[in-house]
Amino acid sequence: MTKITKSGTQLKISIPKEIIQLTGWDENTELILFPYIKDPDEKVTAETPIIIKKVESK
Numbered sequence: 001m002t003k004i005t006k007s008g009t010q011l012k013i014s015i016p017k018e019i020i021q022l023t024g025w026d027e028n029t030e031l032i033l034f035p036y037i038k039d040p041d042e043k044v045t046a047e048t049p050i051i052i053k054k055v056e057s058k
Helices: 017-023
Strands: 003-007 010-014 031-035 050-054
Touching: none
Parallel strands: none
Antiparallel strands: 003 010, 031 050
């Protein structure tokens, strides 16, 4: 289960170990989260799906 925890003014997301192992991510991986919306004017809500994408290092 993915959890959100608060640490000072930052929020952290814990990703299950199985997902980390399957994707090959590690502690050096940078991710970006995108709301999955059909129309740019659509509001993001608690029901909006979120896409997680790995940021490629240069």
